[in-house]
Amino acid sequence: MDALFLLLPAVLTSAGAWLLGRRRGRSAGGLRIAVARLLECVGLTVVFAVLNTALGAALTLLARALSQGFVSLYMVTDSVLLGISALQAVALRWWWASVAERDP
């Protein structure tokens, strides 16, 4: 229950941002679209993370087979790879959005 307290500031700042947006004439429908795009970015992050991890593991095993050196498989579970996957996802989502705006 205590952990839920962590969400309280996020709920309050989100509510503040929503009020500010409404005051500046942003529509509630626009927020729905933004949330949908956010979910798409999260989903794309998962897809990139799975692909990056699988490919990283395959390359690690290949490197082990081809050389005397040792690369740990734990390297591909580094959190940085998740961050990179998120950046890939956002870039791809924006790219698709820009194409849709240009060629509707």
Added chain:
Amino acid sequence: MTFCRWLGAATLLALGVLAFTPLTDLLQPEPPPPPRPADAIVVLGSYMGVDGMLSAASLQRAVQGIQLYRRGLAPLLVMAGARLGPLAEAEVRAQLARDLGIPAEALLTDAGGRTTRDEAWRMWRLLEPRGARHVLLVTSGEHMLRARQQFEREGFTVTPSPVGSVRPQSIRPEDRLGQARRWAQELAARVFYRAAAARG
């Protein structure tokens, strides 16, 4: 994009459940039975910085191995841990053990193992000629099942002595997600080892 939207929603839901409910407490390994006397204590490798500093996990395992020896549970203490740069984790741990009063003749090191399977194979070659076939195995709670299987496959009788197996059940979302991550990582490693074993 519809698939990604659903995947994103499912991911956020799963993260929320893992972070804000006690679900990860169920992922905690069972508390081990009390350790019983064995022929040797084997402390598996963990991670050491290139500067020769043992990681917290490595230090924790080493200290548990030393404690088991001091309790008279085995006449031999084997420190494992690969070489990274000029130093080997096994040697740094052995030095720590000597500094804490473990006699040099009771200490063995092995810095050649890079994976759990390697370590089990090398330990058998190190200990079997000395008549040591029953080991007290020291590693993390999550890693223990896989490590135990590898050691038993070589011919050892294993008494597990997991480190941190009874973690304080944290209510911090970050700790819960960390636990879930370690569990997922170990699950993937088990699948990989099973696939490798099936391939021969």
